[in-house]
Amino acid sequence: MHVELFDRTVELDADRVRASEDEIRAQVGEYVAGERRTFDLPVTTPEGFAGEVAAEMRAIPYGETRTYGDIADALDTAAVAVGRACGANPVPLVVPCHRVVGADSLGGYSAGDGLPFKRRLLELEGADASATE
Template sequence: MRVMASIPHGETRTYGEVAAELDSHAVAVGQACGRNPVPLVVPCHRVVGADSLGGFSAAGGVDLKRALLDHERGAVQTGLDAF
């Protein structure tokens, strides 16, 4: 949860990158993301697969994950992430 929370707004990390930081495994990171009880507070949507978005357990699934990432990237590009 700590590592997920530290991923900056508008950026992503792969399950493998998070796993390496924790000396763990990508599958364990995916499982932790799936068990995240507060996915918008602890931004597990910023953790993606190496070659796909991966999953998203919140209502709306991967479509919501994609929308959140697109929104964050747009906010960073326009400077709106400061608000």
């Protein structure tokens, strides 16, 4: 399914979210309006390593970031592997991969229009996106 925010389209794998499209859109709208800090949508995450990365991403609080290296350390793996798993996230926003950044850059982002969209999400949350330009 597609959701619109900031005049951008974000693709969410609705098969992984056990909620109606109306509920998903409502929660995204509340998030953009600053009325929601977490999504309480039941999500089926991938199994294995990608699921472990997704769990780490979901644990990052609103307005905070973690580096690919932080997550790699927590999972005893390489940062590049974490980056690949983030890039394959089937439900961006709901599983907040935008909160994962490089040690000295924003890293990458596969939703919306890429890095400008990631920066905008971080700014919405009050995270310091300028420190990683």
